Amino acid sequence: MIQVDIVLAIAIFLSIPLAVVFALWIFYNFHGGEEKTAADSAEQVQQCPYCTCVFVNDKQGDVVMCPKCKSYIAE
Ligand SMILES: [Zn+2]
Secondary structure, eight states, X not given: OOOOOHHHHHHHHXXXXXXXXXXXXXXXXXXXXXXXXXXXXXXXXXXXXXXXXXXXXXXXXXXEEOTTTOOEEEO
């Protein structure tokens, strides 16, 4: 039988959450899929030249409407 002293108990107590975090990191790193990140949406951020409203343009197209002043903005 394995004798569990205080050092081994602390080592097990600290290594179990570390192993769980490592397993979750591996899981989400390789099974994350095609989720959008902040870097993807940063490319879609636009500023209206009329009212200086900053908004995220999630639509594809040449003409975008400002959500604040409803002006049409050509990209
Ligand atoms: Zn505007």
